[in-house]
Every structure is written in C-alpha cells, then in structure tokens.
Amino acid sequence: MTTNSSYYSKRPTTEDFRLELLPPSLFRDASVLDIGCNEGWITCQIAQSKGARKVVGVDIDDTLIRDAWKRRRTVWSTQKPSRTSTDDKDTASHDEPSRKKRKVERNTDLENTDGELEESGLDPEYFPSSCEHMFGPLPIPPKGAADTAFPHNVVFHTADWVTSDIPEDIEGYDVVVAFSVSKWIHLNGGDEGLMRFFRRVYAVLNRGGAFVFEPQEWDGYHKAKRMDPLLKEIGNRLQLRPENFERILTKMGFSSPEHLGRPGEGGFKRPIDLYRKPL
Numbered sequence: 099m100t101t102n103s104s105y106y107s108k109r110p111t112t113e114d115f116r117l118e119l120l121p122p123s124l125f126r127d128a129s130v131l132d133i134g135c136n137e138g139w140i141t142c143q144i145a146q147s148k149g150a151r152k153v154v155g156v157d158i159d160d161t162l163i164r165d166a167w168k169r170r171r172t173v174w175s176t177q178k179p180s181r182t183s184t185d186d187k188d189t190a191s192h193d194e195p196s197r198k199k200r201k202v203e204r205n206t207d208l209e210n211t212d213g214e215l216e217e218s219g220l221d222p223e224y225f226p227s228s229c230e231h232m233f234g235p236l237p238i239p240p241k242g243a244a245d246t247a248f249p250h251n252v253v254f255h256t257a258d259w260v261t262s263d264i265p266e267d268i269e270g271y272d273v274v275v276a277f278s279v280s281k282w283i284h285l286n287g288g289d290e291g292l293m294r295f296f297r298r299v300y301a302v303l304n305r306g307g308a309f310v311f312e313p314q315e316w317d318g319y320h321k322a323k324r325m326d327p328l329l330k331e332i333g334n335r336l337q338l339r340p341e342n343f344e345r346i347l348t349k350m351g352f353s354s355p356e357h358l359g360r361p362g363e364g365g366f367k368r369p370i371d372l373y374r375k376p377l
C-alpha cells in the first residue's frame with residue numbers, strides 16, 4: 099500500500115482552500131466522516147471551526163492515524179483558552195466551555211469573517227506553535243458536557259475503509275468527505291474496489307446527506323503507477339476513468355453534483371464536487 103506521510107508539507111498550513119468552497123452550513127451540527135484523513139488536518143479543522151457535532155477520520159496507515167491524534171492535541175494547544183462564566187476576573191483557561199457557550203462560538207464562527215473569529219471567542223491560532231515546541235502540548239481536558247465541541251468531537255481510526263467497517267458507520271453520517279483519496283483506492287482495489295467504495299459511501303450516508311468528493315484526475319495516476327509495480331499492474335487493467343465518476347454516482351442514486359470549483363495549484367488543482375443522497 100502506497101501512502102502519503104508529510105502530505106501537509108505540500109499543502110497549505112492554515113484554512114484549507116477546499117473547505118472554503120463548501121457551503122458554510124454544510125457541517126453545522128453534522129456527523130462527518132473524513133475518508134483518507136492522513137494526519138488529520140482537515141478532520142481537526144472541521145471539528146474545531148465548522149460547527150460539526152462529531153467528526154471521524156479514517157486512514158489505512160496507522161502511523162498517519164497516530165500523527166492525527168497528535169495533530170488534535172497540537173490544534174487544541176494553539177486554540178485560544180475559553181472563557182467560562184466565572185472568568186470575569188480574567189481567569190481564562192483551557193477548561194471546557196459550557197455546551198451552550200461553545201455552540202454560540204461555533205455558530206458565530208460559521209457566519210462571520212475571519213476578522214471576527216476573535217470576537218466569537220474561537221481563535222484557533224491564539225498561541226504560536228512555538229509554545230508547543232518549547233513547553234509541550236496542552237493536556238486534553240476531561241470529557242464534560244461539551245463532548246460535541248473540539249477536541250472531544252473528533253476521533254480517528256486505522257482501517258481500509260473500503261473493505262472494513264468502523265464503529266461509527268452503523269449510525270451513519272450527514273457528510274462524507276473524500277479528498278484526494280479515490281486514485282489510491284482505485285489503484286489499490288481496481289475498478290471493483292472503487293465501485294465498492296462508492297457503494298459504501300452511499301450506504302453510510304443518512305438521507306439528505308452530502309458527499310464531498312475531490313477525485314484526482316487520470317493524468318495523476320501515471321506518476322503513482324511509476325512508484326509501485328503492483329499499482330502499475332492494477333492500473334493497466336482499469337476501465338473506469340475519473341470522468342465516468344459523475345455518471346456512476348448519479349446512477350447509484352446521488353443527485354447531480356454541484357461543481358464547486360477547482361481550487362489549488364499545479365497538481366493539486368482538482369474539482370470539488372458536492373453530491374446529495376435524496377431525502
């Protein structure tokens with residue numbers, strides 16, 4: 099299995115431009131699955147600042163999942179300490195805010211521009227990351243009432259999600275995110291593996307749920323095939339092409355997608371498509 103560590107050294111380090119394209123209300127109070135979450139950067143962003151109730155990141159590579167748990171703590175460590183109802187004396191702390199307060203923070207965040215984030219109380223980059231290097235990460239607070247707020251609203255699992263279930267699948271999700279993972283699933287599992295992946299996404303989505311899909315383009319498959327003889331062998335037998343995916347997904351029952359744009363640069367300039375499972 100060929101995977102991607104240090105992926106985010108090639109990706110932007112602040113708000114991911116792919117998330118910026120999505121409707122602001124998409125994640126609000128949603129349960130979200132991030133397939134191929136890598137080191138959990140996007141997963142943590144969705145959990146921290148997009149108002150999601152629960153976010154599950156899954157990746158086939160256990161090393162990446164261990165890094166994702168660390169990422170959660172790093173993200174928590176740079177976040178502005180929350181003010182509790184008793185902090186009029188400037189006793190800001192990293193204690194969990196009340197569920198009500200955090201909900202206000204999250205919703206305000208969704209509606210405001212970046213400049214107003216500070217005012218809402220949610221400032222993801224309040225402490226410089228050098229603090230963690232100098233003093234270590236801040237401890238994760240005990241789970242309290244606010245387990246639908248970051249950092250308690252995010253979990254990670256190691257699994258080949260195409261072939262194995264994870265515990266949260268059974269409850270279903272409101273949003274499934276699959277950014278830049280279809281090429282790897284396609285090259286490792288062939289056309290059959292890709293079709294299984296699409297069917298699984300459809301099955302785990304709740305009615306009315308959204309599938310946010312960023313497929314890699316066919317041109318990019320060649321580079322991956324050069325990296326590994328097995329991928330080359332499977333790749334040479336593929337019949338399906340990324341340009342067929344829309345037809346396959348709509349035939350499966352998804353609505354016609356909203357094409358939200360092609361952000362990114364160079365090899366990362368890929369379509370972001372939003373499919374809906376009918377109500």
Ligand SMILES: C[S@@+](CC[C@H](N)C(=O)[O-])C[C@H]1O[C@@H](n2cnc3c(N)ncnc32)[C@H](O)[C@@H]1O
Binds near residue numbers: 162261
């Ligand atoms: C190119 S990275 C994309 C990371 C992230 N989604 C993003 O776009 O920022 C692809 C990730 O998918 C993971 N992956 C590949 N096949 C998978 C599978 N069958 N199940 C779960 N994760 C998989 C890889 O380990 C890798 O971390």
